Amino acid sequence: MFFKTLSEGKTYFNSLKARVRGMTVQTPSKADILIDIIKSRRTIRSFEDREVPKEVIERILEVARWSPSGSNAQEWRFVVVTDKKLLKALRMFSPGWLGEAPVVIAVCADREWAYKVAGKLGRDRMYLIDSGIVIQSIVLLAHALGLGTNIIASFSPEAIRELLNIPDSWDVVALIAMGYPKEVPKAPPRLPLDKLVIWR
Numbered sequence: 001m002f003f004k005t006l007s008e009g010k011t012y013f014n015s016l017k018a019r020v021r022g023m024t025v026q027t028p029s030k031a032d033i034l035i036d037i038i039k040s041r042r043t044i045r046s047f048e049d050r051e052v053p054k055e056v057i058e059r060i061l062e063v064a065r066w067s068p069s070g071s072n073a074q075e076w077r078f079v080v081v082t083d084k085k086l087l088k089a090l091r092m093f094s095p096g097w098l099g100e101a102p103v104v105i106a107v108c109a110d111r112e113w114a115y116k117v118a119g120k121l122g123r124d125r126m127y128l129i130d131s132g133i134v135i136q137s138i139v140l141l142a143h144a145l146g147l148g149t150n151i152i153a154s155f156s157p158e159a160i161r162e163l164l165n166i167p168d169s170w171d172v173v174a175l176i177a178m179g180y181p182k183e184v185p186k187a188p189p190r191l192p193l194d195k196l197v198i199w200r
């Protein structure tokens with residue numbers, strides 16, 4: 001770069017500074033990031049034939065356990081299945097499950113524990129709310145880490161309890177199939193807010 005006069009150089013550098021200021025990249029707010037994670041998550045029904053590292057699964061569950069629960073009971077329990085034979089057997093008892101996921105997390109609730117900590121309300125009702133919350137934490141974290149998930153509710157709980165040797169006091173609430181997505185489907189439509197909300 002060559003300038004004939006000092007003032008020519010100053011003008012050039014001032015205009016350069018102004019341009020760089022104009023290019024300032026806005027860092028997204030926490031809310032922007034959360035909104036994007038919630039809205040871009042999709043149910044994944046086709047997965048790559050690729051293992052999910054154990055550390056990634058552990059990281060997800062480590063964070064998910066910070067979810068809220070009624071009376072802080074934390075009655076959620078997780079059975080992580082990666083064994084191929086068990087995965088195949090699991091699929092036979094889960095008609096709602098599509099796609100060959102390399103990981104399944106059986107999300108359970110220890111209802112005896114919930115009763116000890118939160119009484120009848122914990123054992124009979126809050127365990128389902130708590131499970132739903134921790135499931136959402138898991139699927140959002142998985143999505144943020146590049147994984148896809150499918151929450152599955154149609155399965156035979158007794159068959160799955162037996163297959164995975166799950167303690168009697170644990171209810172199997174849902175299965176989460178997890179893996180690297182092969183295809184990401186379009187978002188199914190959502191009901192408009194005015195159909196969902198009444199104001200009083």
Ligand SMILES: Cc1cc2nc3c(=O)[nH]c(=O)nc-3n(C[C@H](O)[C@H](O)[C@H](O)COP(=O)(O)O)c2cc1C
Nearest residue numbers: 041042043045096097098150151152153154187188
């Ligand atoms: C409690 C629950 C049970 C579900 N069960 C199944 C299932 O058995 N099989 C399946 O393919 N998807 C299942 N899904 C996924 C839903 O079909 C899916 O969340 C819904 O169509 C919205 O799509 P999206 O998750 O991509 O936004 C289930 C989701 C939830 C929350």
